[in-house]
Amino acid sequence: MRVDLHSHSTFSDGLLSPADVVERAVQRGVDVLALTDHDEVSGLAAARAAAAHWGLQLIDGVEISVLWQDTTLHIVGLGINSTHEPLVDGLAAIRTGREQRARRIAQSLADAGIPGSLEGARQFAKNPELVSRAHFARHLVSAGHARDTNAVFRNFLTPGKPGYVQHQWSLLEDAVRWITGSGGVAVIAHPGRYPLNQQQCESLLDEFRSLGGTGLEVVTGSHAPSEYATWARYARRFGLRASAGSDFHGPGEGYRDLGDVPVLPAGCVPVWTELVCGTA
Ligand code: AMP
Ligand code: MN
Ligand code: MN
Ligand code: MN
Numbered sequence: 001m002r003v004d005l006h007s008h009s010t011f012s013d014g015l016l017s018p019a020d021v022v023e024r025a026v027q028r029g030v031d032v033l034a035l036t037d038h039d040e041v042s043g044l045a046a047a048r049a050a051a052a053h054w055g056l057q058l059i060d061g062v063e064i065s066v067l068w069q070d071t072t073l074h075i076v077g078l079g080i081n082s083t084h085e086p087l088v089d090g091l092a093a094i095r096t097g098r099e100q101r102a103r104r105i106a107q108s109l110a111d112a113g114i115p116g117s118l119e120g121a122r123q124f125a126k127n128p129e130l131v132s133r134a135h136f137a138r139h140l141v142s143a144g145h146a147r148d149t150n151a152v153f154r155n156f157l158t159p160g161k162p163g164y165v166q167h168q169w170s171l172l173e174d175a176v177r178w179i180t181g182s183g184g185v186a187v188i189a190h191p192g193r194y195p196l197n198q199q200q201c202e203s204l205l206d207e208f209r210s211l212g213g214t215g216l217e218v219v220t221g222s223h224a225p226s227e228y229a230t231w232a233r234y235a236r237r238f239g240l241r242a243s244a245g246s247d248f249h250g251p252g253e254g255y256r257d258l259g260d261v262p263v264l265p266a267g268c269v270p271v272w273t274e275l276v277c278g279t280a
Contacts, residue, residue: 003272004261005034005059005078006189006220006245010126011043012063013134015250018047021258024251026054028259032276034078034245036061039094040130041082059275062087063189064178065094065169068204071196072169074189076217076243077179079275084182091178094170095129102131104165105157109136112162114145133157134249149254176211187215187243187271190222191231205238215271219244219262221255232265242268 008014009021016024018035025033033056035047044060051058060080066073080087106118118131120139125131137152146152156163179186188208196204205216217223218231219242235242242264246256264270 001031001276002029002259002261003032003244003270003276004030004246004248004259005032005061005187005243005272006036006063006076006217007033007248007258008037008063008250009035009043009047011040012037012127012130013125013132013249015253018043019050021248022047022050022054022056022058025258026056028257030056030259032057032059032272033258034059034061034076036063036076036078036245038063038074038130038132039065039091039098040127041080041088041091042127044082057276059272060184062091062179064091064175066172066175067167067169068172069200070166071194071200072167073172073194073204075172075175075179075213076187076189076245077175077182077184078187078215078243078271080179080184081182084178087178087182090170090174097167097169098131099129101165101167102136104167105133105136105163108165109156109163114140114143114162117143117163133163136163172208173211176208176213180212185214185241185271185275186212187217188213188240189217190220190247191216191234192220192223192227201234202238205234205240209238209240213240215241215243217245218242218264218268221245221247221260225262228262228265232268235269236267241271243271 121135
């Protein structure tokens with residue numbers, strides 16, 4: 001069974017519509033897919049319809065932006081109820097904050113001699129409520145400021161570089177509560193990407209677990225295969241289940257393609273056993 005529990009559509013910063021994400025997943029042999037748009041669940045309805053058409057099992061998901069001890073974290077919710085009011089309201093508040101952040105990003109780029117980037121980023125954002133750094137990156141590439149989006153993130157939009165602004169996202173405890181309160185399970189996305197030392201990392205996993213978090217992404221497009229074992233050990237040590245996902249954003253855009261998800265290392269307890277029909 002091929003499982004991919006992390007993907008994006010045009011409802012956040014992906015390049016394909018939810019229906020096209022689902023169709024591509026089917027073509028690539030994915031049996032179980034979670035659509036996990038950033039701070040947004042509005043793409044799930046179209047994904048669900050496409051999944052029913054193709055006979056793919058869709059897990060309703062979301063990827064929530066959190067600020068934890070000055071570090072931005074992403075918490076994936078799987079098996080959520082996307083109509084749960086605290087979740088809906090919490091995500092709406094994050095999207096409102098994104099709008100203000102986008103203006104500050106544009107101001108920072110303007111100060112560095114690049115005017116007009118908010119209008120530019122908006123051209124790439126199909127969902128006007130969700131302007132992400134990925135949209136700024138696509139604009140900066142098309143305006144000739146960088147060769148590709150990877151080059152953008154080396155020179156712009158990241159700490160210490162033009163276009164980076166610190167932002168107050170949601171609180172970890174709120175994000176976990178919105179997810180679990182809706183009946184879903186909370187998973188820390190791509191833990192290897194955060195600038196945390198070992199002590200901070202242990203403190204995060206400890207706190208996440210005590211807040212009711214369930215899983216840790218062990219296999220993700222953001223981890224080198226050599227890192228899987230490290231995160232599998234952390235998951236076991238902190239009593240967390242293991243998740244796996246490509247973090248697909250679009251054909252030819254960073255990360256991996258749908259279904260490019262190697263099997264979990266031995267000893268991991270998969271997070272999906274209770275989410276997927278026929279595996280529990
Ligand atoms: P935001 O949620 O607005 O801060 O945007 C974060 C998104 O930017 C991520 O989900 C990725 O899609 C993209 N991103 C962040 N860092 C990089 C990077 N180094 N290379 C390519 N894309 C990145
Ligand atoms: Mn993204
Ligand atoms: Mn992420
Ligand atoms: Mn993601």
